[in-house]
Amino acid sequence: MTRRAAPYVVAVGGAIAITLVLELFASYVSATSLSALYLLLVLWLGARWGRGAAVTGSVAAFLLYDFFFVPPVGTFSVRGPAEFLELAVLLAVALVTSQLAASQRLAQATAEALARDSRALYDLATSMLKANDITPALTLVCRSAVHLAAVARFAVVADGALLAGSPLSGDELKQAAWSHDHAQPIGIAIKDGAVITMKTRGTAPGLAYLPLQSGVVVTELDPEKSDGAELRMLAAHIALADLLLDRRRASIETERARGLEASDRLKAAILSSMSHELKSPIAALRAGLTALAAPKAGLEPEQRELLGDLDRQATRLDRMVGDLLALSRLEAGVGMETEPHSFAEVVGASVREMRPQLKGHELTVRIPDDLPPVDVDDTQLGRVVTNLLENAVDWTPADGRIEIGALSVGDHVEAWVENDGPAIAPKDFDRVFDTFWSGRASGTGLGLAIARRVVEAHGGTIRVENRRRGPRFTFTLPLAHVAVGQ
Amino acid sequence: MSGRVLVVDDEVEMQRALRTGLQYHEFDVHAVGTGEEAVREAAAWRPDVILLDLGLPGMDGFATLRALRPATRAAVIVVSVMPGEKDKVRALDAGADDYVVKPFGTEELVARIRAVLRRQADVTSGEPVVRTGDLEIDLARRAVAVAGKPVHLTPTEYELLRYLALHAGKPVSHTTLLRQVWGEYAVGDKYNTRYVVAQIRKKLGDDPANPRYIVNEPGVGYRLEA
Numbered sequence: 001m002t003r004r005a006a007p008y009v010v011a012v013g014g015a016i017a018i019t020l021v022l023e024l025f026a027s028y029v030s031a032t033s034l035s036a037l038y039l040l041l042v043l044w045l046g047a048r049w050g051r052g053a054a055v056t057g058s059v060a061a062f063l064l065y066d067f068f069f070v071p072p073v074g075t076f077s078v079r080g081p082a083e084f085l086e087l088a089v090l091l092a093v094a095l096v097t098s099q100l101a102a103s104q105r106l107a108q109a110t111a112e113a114l115a116r117d118s119r120a121l122y123d124l125a126t127s128m129l130k131a132n133d134i135t136p137a138l139t140l141v142c143r144s145a146v147h148l149a150a151v152a153r154f155a156v157v158a159d160g161a162l163l164a165g166s167p168l169s170g171d172e173l174k175q176a177a178w179s180h181d182h183a184q185p186i187g188i189a190i191k192d193g194a195v196i197t198m199k200t201r202g203t204a205p206g207l208a209y210l211p212l213q214s215g216v217v218v219t220e221l222d223p224e225k226s227d228g229a230e231l232r233m234l235a236a237h238i239a240l241a242d243l244l245l246d247r248r249r250a251s252i253e254t255e256r257a258r259g260l261e262a263s264d265r266l267k268a269a270i271l272s273s274m275s276h277e278l279k280s281p282i283a284a285l286r287a288g289l290t291a292l293a294a295p296k297a298g299l300e301p302e303q304r305e306l307l308g309d310l311d312r313q314a315t316r317l318d319r320m321v322g323d324l325l326a327l328s329r330l331e332a333g334v335g336m337e338t339e340p341h342s343f344a345e346v347v348g349a350s351v352r353e354m355r356p357q358l359k360g361h362e363l364t365v366r367i368p369d370d371l372p373p374v375d376v377d378d379t380q381l382g383r384v385v386t387n388l389l390e391n392a393v394d395w396t397p398a399d400g401r402i403e404i405g406a407l408s409v410g411d412h413v414e415a416w417v418e419n420d421g422p423a424i425a426p427k428d429f430d431r432v433f434d435t436f437w438s439g440r441a442s443g444t445g446l447g448l449a450i451a452r453r454v455v456e457a458h459g460g461t462i463r464v465e466n467r468r469r470g471p472r473f474t475f476t477l478p479l480a481h482v483a484v485g486q
Numbered sequence: 487m488s489g490r491v492l493v494v495d496d497e498v499e500m501q502r503a504l505r506t507g508l509q510y511h512e513f514d515v516h517a518v519g520t521g522e523e524a525v526r527e528a529a530a531w532r533p534d535v536i537l538l539d540l541g542l543p544g545m546d547g548f549a550t551l552r553a554l555r556p557a558t559r560a561a562v563i564v565v566s567v568m569p570g571e572k573d574k575v576r577a578l579d580a581g582a583d584d585y586v587v588k589p590f591g592t593e594e595l596v597a598r599i600r601a602v603l604r605r606q607a608d609v610t611s612g613e614p615v616v617r618t619g620d621l622e623i624d625l626a627r628r629a630v631a632v633a634g635k636p637v638h639l640t641p642t643e644y645e646l647l648r649y650l651a652l653h654a655g656k657p658v659s660h661t662t663l664l665r666q667v668w669g670e671y672a673v674g675d676k677y678n679t680r681y682v683v684a685q686i687r688k689k690l691g692d693d694p695a696n697p698r699y700i701v702n703e704p705g706v707g708y709r710l711e712a
Binding site for chain 1: 502590
């Protein structure tokens with residue numbers, strides 16, 4: 001007895017068995033009332049085996065009942081509408097029951113499949129989350145996709161290289177990179193969390209590229225197998241791959257930031273200790289030299305003059321060391337803190353600091369009251385202004401004029417420092433900003449180089465030109481995008 | 487004017503140079519090398535001014551500053567090599583009266599010491615009028631005038647100017663100004679103080695690019711010229 005025949009054998013056998021029971025008890029109870037047993041059989045057959053068995057059972061039951069119990073007994077004669085009704089009822093019961101049972105069985109099968117899928121995805125997700133490294137987790141996802149989503153291939157590409165999954169050809173890698181750069185899916189797309197397939201030209205049928213936030217999924221669908229359940233599985237695997245790729249990028253970025261921060265801290269610490277080591281001896285020198293210059297020290301005028309010379313040299317050395325440290329700080333890229341600032345205020349602080357040197361020169365400030373705020377590190381910008389003013393003081397003859405000004409031009413502020421004095425040869429327009437280029441004995445040759453670095457660190461430019469009365473240094477500064485008082 | 491100056495610096499050369507230089511300018515000078523000694527000496531000798539180097543071995547400058555504050559009413563001038571703006575603000579907010587950047591000349595240092603001593607004398611005498619150039623701030627009458635002409639300030643503007651006037655010559659940090667003018671739990675930032683200072687300057691006729699009264703201390707805050 002094969003498995004397929006079993007339901008029919010049971011159906012016919014069941015009907016015969018019930019007929020025998022009816023025969024045995026017919027003398028005690030009316031056969032008509034016992035015939036409900038057939039109904040029971042058909043119900044059971046429908047629920048247990050489905051439509052075929054139930055229909056077979058109902059036909060067999062009808063024929064047996066008709067033959068043995070319906071007069072004339074011993075013949076298959078159907079007479080009158082009542083008997084047809086009986087047959088019809090039996091058949092209807094058979095069909096309805098089997099239908100109900102069948103849809104229930106289907107629902108159960110679907111539920112079981114879903115449970116199996118969820119279980120598989122859950123296992124995958126947990127093992128994936130447990131993995132410390134992203135790549136093994138991605139490999140797991142790729143393998144699982146081939147297994148559960150019934151795709152021929154599943155691979156994950158990021159930064160132009162295969163991260164995990166099925167091997168890809170060079171062209172496929174190129175195609176994946178293109179898909180990512182242009183945010184252009186090929187073959188499949190994700191819509192409302194579900195995978196939809198799209199017709200493509202030019203690529204192999206079934207081959208699909210889906211760009212994600214931080215990488216690309218390349219997969220080859222099997223058109224035979226890709227029904228709703230498989231596509232749902234595929235969507236789930238793509239979502240997992242997406243999650244992992246984001247995690248990978250986040251961890252790369254964190255790592256990079258941590259590295260930069262550590263090296264910044266180290267550089268700042270080295271520079272700070274260098275400052276201390278280089279400046280402390282100069283501090284003691286200057287304190288000592290200037291102490292002896294006091295009238296009460298009782299030194300001769302020539303001796304005091306000598307002390308003055310020495311202190312000026314010490315001061316120059318101090319400036320040189322300060323400039324060198326400032327330059328190393330700029331080159332090391334130790335953090336600038338930009339904020340909206342009033343340019344006039346920054347100039348004010350520098351002018352105040354330079355007041356002793358500016359004495360004997362005529363300073364003009366041309367900054368409009370409504371000049372918008374600039375987005376700068378104010379101490380660094382102060383250094384630019386101070387250095388340019390120092391440069392101007394050094395080159396301006398006694399009673400000469402120094403002008404500092406600013407204007408809002410388009411999306412930036414253009415500021416300048418101009419002085420009376422000798423013109424700069426056009427061939428030196430660029431060289432004046434070079435490190436250690438100096439046309440005079442008193443400077444360190446670093447002031448203008450520092451000014452350029454600071455301006456450039458703010459995203460601006462600096463240049464020099466000759467105006468009618470002397471050179472003008474012009475630099476640009478970015479505008480800030482908030483309101484601040486002048 | 488003379489006074490007692492306590493020098494706190496771990497370098498012997500610096501101690502000797504400062505002692506000599508300040509003595510030539512009529513100051514009484516004691517010098518110590520550590521924070522612990524500074525706290526002891528401040529209580530025992532009662533100096534008028536303490537020159538405190540921030541880079542001390544052991545108990546560092548900031549810890550010393552905190553320990554000094556309850557022990558003495560002396561003005562504290564913080565001394566440091568290339569201090570960052572954050573260090574300056576921290577020192578001022580912790581109770582320092584001024585800061586001087588190393589290296590410095592004796593003349594400059596003496597000028598700073600005299601300024602804090604003068605300020606102390608003003609506070610003790612309870613002089614109700616603060617003058618700087620043409621600017622006159624009458625703290626008793628809450629009146630402000632430039633060259634004799636009255637200037638009308640809003641209550642917030644006056645409070646800010648009053649606080650700067652009470653500490654004339656001393657840099658006051660943005661955070662301190664915010665707290666003093668807007669209250670302990672002030673919600674706001676430097677833009678508030680900058681905006682109010684801009685308004686005050688406008689009314690006083692002070693040029694931010696070449697200020698006569700309120701000076702901008704980059705990265706720190708503001709100071710009223712003494």
